[in-house]
Amino acid sequence: FDVCVIGAGIIGSSTAFYAASTGAKTLVLEQYHFLHKKGASHGDSRIIRKTYDKAFYTQLMNLAYPLWEEAQSLSSINVLTPTGGLSLGKIGDKNLDVIIDAAKKGGIKFERLTAAEVNRRYPYFNISEDIE
Secondary structure (H helix, E strand, O other): OOEEEEOOOHHHHHHHHHHHHOOOOEEEEOOOOOOOOOOOOOOOOOOOOOOOOOHHHHHHHHHHHHHHHHHHHHHOOOOOOOOOOOOOOEOOOHHHHHHHHHHHHOOOOOOOOOHHHHHHHOOOOOOOOOEO
16 A cells, blocks of 8 residues: 555545545555444534634635535535524624634635624524624
């Protein structure tokens, strides 16, 4: 083998996929059976988002989304359903400002909404006026 990957979680599987796609003879070793429930990537649903409080992760998402689309097209299995997202925080919350800054730097389209706008657009929420 040209490449041996230990662990077939999301990182190991991705590494093996891309190594094999370059023509490398690739071996993956995993301690559990296929589709086991002992890892971080098990269950009926997962979340992926484009904005994080660290700009590095937002930049990674700009690379990851096209790879997810490629994986879907190669497998003919729809695993990604983009829905948008809603990040809320107290007005003046530095963490929210960092997320907004990362979105701007990453070219991520977003809207900044007041509590009244959130409540109007999403009537199942009841956001207090000190939240945006």
